[in-house]
Amino acid sequence: MNKLERQNRIIQAIQNSDKITASQLASQFNVSKRTILRDIDDLEEQGVKVYAHHGKLGGYQIKEAHSKISLSLTERQLSALFLTLNESQSYSTLPYHAEIQAIIKQCLSLPQTRLRKLLKKMDFYIKFEDSKNTTLPQLFSDILIYCTERNVMLVDYIENGQTQAENVIFIGLLYKDGQWYAVVFEIGCGHTRELSILDIHDISYSFEKTIKTQDISIENYQQFLKATKI
Numbered sequence: 001m002n003k004l005e006r007q008n009r010i011i012q013a014i015q016n017s018d019k020i021t022a023s024q025l026a027s028q029f030n031v032s033k034r035t036i037l038r039d040i041d042d043l044e045e046q047g048v049k050v051y052a053h054h055g056k057l058g059g060y061q062i063k064e065a066h067s068k069i070s071l072s073l074t075e076r077q078l079s080a081l082f083l084t085l086n087e088s089q090s091y092s093t094l095p096y097h098a099e100i101q102a103i104i105k106q107c108l109s110l111p112q113t114r115l116r117k118l119l120k121k122m123d124f125y126i127k128f129e130d131s132k133n134t135t136l137p138q139l140f141s142d143i144l145i146y147c148t149e150r151n152v153m154l155v156d157y158i159e160n161g162q163t164q165a166e167n168v169i170f171i172g173l174l175y176k177d178g179q180w181y182a183v184v185f186e187i188g189c190g191h192t193r194e195l196s197i198l199d200i201h202d203i204s205y206s207f208e209k210t211i212k213t214q215d216i217s218i219e220n221y222q223q224f225l226k227a228t229k230i
Contacts, residue, residue: 001029001204002204002205003039004205005204005205006029006031006039007039007042007043008142008145009029010025010029010036010039010040010043011043011048011062012138012141013025013028014050014060014061014062015062017059018059018061019053019057019058019059019060019061020059020060021058021059021060022036022037022040022060024059025060040052040060048062049062050062075115075118078107078115078119079118079119079122081107082104082107082119082122083122083126085100085103085104085107086104086122086123086126086128087128088100089101089128089130090128090129090130090131091131091133092133093133093134093135093136093180094135094136094140095135095136095137095138095140095141097135107119108120108123134198136180136197136198137197137198137200139197139200139203140173140180140197142203143170143173143182143197143200143203144173146170146203147170147171147172147173149170150169150170150213150214151169151205151206152167152168152169152187152205152206152207152211153167153168153169153170153203153204153205153206154166154167154168154203154204154205154206155167155168155184155195155200155202155203156200156201156202156203157195157199157200157201158199158201159199163201166184166186166187166188167186167187167188167206167207168184168185168186168187169184169185169187169211169213170182170183170184171183171184171185171192171213171216171217171218171221172217172218172221173197173218174194174218176194179196179197179198180196180197180198181194181195181196181197182194182195182197182200183195183218183221185211185213185216185221185224187211189226191224191225191226192216192221192222192224192225192226193225193226
């Protein structure tokens, strides 16, 4: 794991915890506490708002630079959103369960008494059975970032029971037949392919060289798929 990747993971680790110490981060990323402190300094210079709380219960937190987003919804729109979010929790494999639950909780805490009562009735009288789908790993969120960066990444994945490693550029994400795939451009082969998200075990930054792939998008990647032998 290089410095850039470690710092990205440090941001995620801080955001995913209430408070986390430099010692805990050092243990998590298998580096020294001094290295973590240097990384925190670097992140602050880059504009990341890292707050250090001292004392026995201290640790790092990241304060969002932007304010909360407010939506202007009609009663019907909010009801539709509330039901859709609840329904999605019964089958969605996306790794955003906690975030969606937080939105649902906010809906049930609205100051408008009549609307709050309506949503609570929906919550009480409607039940969504879980379909026990496998939740996607946190790598899903990382891949979204890699798709925008278009850097060369080293991907470890399982194919035919064997672990493979390829240098790729992430093009986009594809949901097909109930499964999520990462669309990648394989550097060594010069073509695109679809990789099941669940088959991907690890991703790391590979090398600095930039390879132009801006002509390939999630809309036209099929033109660059490896030709199938007949």
